[in-house]
Amino acid sequence: MDHALPHSGHQEIGLLDGLATTRAIRRYTDAEVTDEQLNQVLFAASRAPSGSNRQLFRFIVLRDDDASKPARELLAQGARKIWGAKKTADKYDRTSSTESGALSPKARMAATMEHYVDNFAAAPVIILPCLIRHRDPTPTEGASVYPAVQNLLLAARAIGLGGALTSMHLPVEAELRELLGIPDEVLLAATMTLGQPQGSHGPVRRQPLSHFVFESTWGAQPAWVEDPPGTTFTQAGPPTTN
Amino acid sequence: MDHALPHSGHQEIGLLDGLATTRAIRRYTDAEVTDEQLNQVLFAASRAPSGSNRQLFRFIVLRDDDASKPARELLAQGARKIWGAKKTADKYDRTSSTESGALSPKARMAATMEHYVDNFAAAPVIILPCLIRHRDPTPTEGASVYPAVQNLLLAARAIGLGGALTSMHLPVEAELRELLGIPDEVLLAATMTLGQPQGSHGPVRRQPLSHFVFESTWGAQPAWVEDPPGTTFTQAGPPTTN
Numbered sequence: 001m002d003h004a005l006p007h008s009g010h011q012e013i014g015l016l017d018g019l020a021t022t023r024a025i026r027r028y029t030d031a032e033v034t035d036e037q038l039n040q041v042l043f044a045a046s047r048a049p050s051g052s053n054r055q056l057f058r059f060i061v062l063r064d065d066d067a068s069k070p071a072r073e074l075l076a077q078g079a080r081k082i083w084g085a086k087k088t089a090d091k092y093d094r095t096s097s098t099e100s101g102a103l104s105p106k107a108r109m110a111a112t113m114e115h116y117v118d119n120f121a122a123a124p125v126i127i128l129p130c131l132i133r134h135r136d137p138t139p140t141e142g143a144s145v146y147p148a149v150q151n152l153l154l155a156a157r158a159i160g161l162g163g164a165l166t167s168m169h170l171p172v173e174a175e176l177r178e179l180l181g182i183p184d185e186v187l188l189a190a191t192m193t194l195g196q197p198q199g200s201h202g203p204v205r206r207q208p209l210s211h212f213v214f215e216s217t218w219g220a221q222p223a224w225v226e227d228p229p230g231t232t233f234t235q236a237g238p239p240t241t242n
Numbered sequence: 243m244d245h246a247l248p249h250s251g252h253q254e255i256g257l258l259d260g261l262a263t264t265r266a267i268r269r270y271t272d273a274e275v276t277d278e279q280l281n282q283v284l285f286a287a288s289r290a291p292s293g294s295n296r297q298l299f300r301f302i303v304l305r306d307d308d309a310s311k312p313a314r315e316l317l318a319q320g321a322r323k324i325w326g327a328k329k330t331a332d333k334y335d336r337t338s339s340t341e342s343g344a345l346s347p348k349a350r351m352a353a354t355m356e357h358y359v360d361n362f363a364a365a366p367v368i369i370l371p372c373l374i375r376h377r378d379p380t381p382t383e384g385a386s387v388y389p390a391v392q393n394l395l396l397a398a399r400a401i402g403l404g405g406a407l408t409s410m411h412l413p414v415e416a417e418l419r420e421l422l423g424i425p426d427e428v429l430l431a432a433t434m435t436l437g438q439p440q441g442s443h444g445p446v447r448r449q450p451l452s453h454f455v456f457e458s459t460w461g462a463q464p465a466w467v468e469d470p471p472g473t474t475f476t477q478a479g480p481p482t483t484n
Contacts (some may be wrong), residue, residue: 011431017401019255038466039470046449046451047264049395058456060456061457136444142429143388145388147388149388150388150393153291160256167385180458187382190382207288209284212288213284214303215304215309216303217302218279218425219423231315236298237296
């Protein structure tokens with residue numbers, strides 16, 4: 001296509017396949033994310049819709065350099081606090097391996113999160129998506145920034161990268177805003193990490209589609225809802241099996 | 243791929259191309275959106291990330307049937323109110339054709355919006371994405387529903403449909419919630435229309451990428467930011483040329 005983004009020699013994944021196989025990637029290799037890759041994901045992000053097409057989303061990119069070090073270290077503190085609280089609240093700290101010696105889903109997730117948080121300050125790229133507010137906050141203002149965030153994650157998938165969408169800035173937000181000079185009227189919408197995946201993407205699992213879809217009125221399940229053949233499911237929220 | 247969604251005989255568009263060419267589609271043919279198509283877009287929507295993978299997004303589907311008529315008519319009222327106010331505020335009502343007789347971008351947008359609003363109640367499908375709140379509202383809660391909304395729009399693009407993301411429910415939200423039995427703790431996140439496009443998708447235009455990207459600190463433009471060759475641009479917000 002004339003209007004395609006520049007490719008990088010990848011066999012490009014199809015759009016539907018990409019949507020069904022983009023999942024949170026929290027372990028990265030040491031490979032640098034290149035200027036070209038950053039341009040690709042940021043370009044895709046900025047193609048997203050926003051209210052009245054105002055395009056008030058912005059992206060602060062923290063590369064792995066000295067200039068970004070203080071912000072990265074603050075965010076790593078935030079990550080430790082959030083994971084620490086979650087570990088206790090969701091009882092991750094009581095996970096153990098199964099009798100066979102294999103890790104349970106919950107123990108695997110705990111190990112992934114420990115690794116993620118321990119290495120947060122060294123993530124290949126950290127991106128802080130923001131929204132410049134043009135009016136007082138509203139409950140639906142996220143419609144003008146999170147579509148762009150999702151485009152960014154999907155574009156990363158397309159070019160062989162992977163990312164995770166987090167709120168690790170929340171415990172350190174005031175200091176981070178001051179450090180980075182983020183104006184008061186700007187919503188700091190998320191903290192994203194990005195890099196070359198260790199391991200691979202794969203089918204995203206969710207609850208059965210019938211959990212999500214109502215017809216004509218709240219709570220009314222339509223007869224036509226059906227997951228694609230072969231879909232496997234997972235529960236909502238943190239794993240419960242220890 | 244094993245894990246692909248079922249296809250429909252389309253030559254599937256690539257992921258990056260899809261991200262760069264999914265734009266708001268506001269004119270639809272009379273073609274019905276089939277059960278299979280609805281399942282495809284809703285499945286893709288539900289693969290999106292959400293906070294702690296809680297999967298609290300829900301989708302109320304209003305098909306073009308008697309059961310949905312009262313809700314559709316309410317939403318059409320909302321659409322007329324929103325467009326009426328916008329037309330005045332953004333001076334769409336003073337647009338005129340250019341000397342050559344061709345419509346200006348602003349006049350074209352006004353004509354599209356008039357048509358959209360006049361036909362709102364008859365959109366092939368209207369979808370109301372919602373978020374069940376598990377805690378008090380937060381400014382970042384949209385991270386758990388708008389990625390799913392964007393996935394839905396992208397999946398529509400993939401299977402030859404098109405959609406638009408709006409907030410047409412806002413002026414009639416209280417009545418609509420009562421009519422549809424939407425619980426108080428649920429965020430009604432958007433109003434989406436969906437159908438077979440009249441006309442076609444194409445490259446999405448935005449401001450130059452340098453408007454959106456900062457490095458290391460708010461407002462600092464990195465040297466490496468570059469739009470793909472051949473990119474054409476547009477301003478932010480409603481067109482200004484009459």
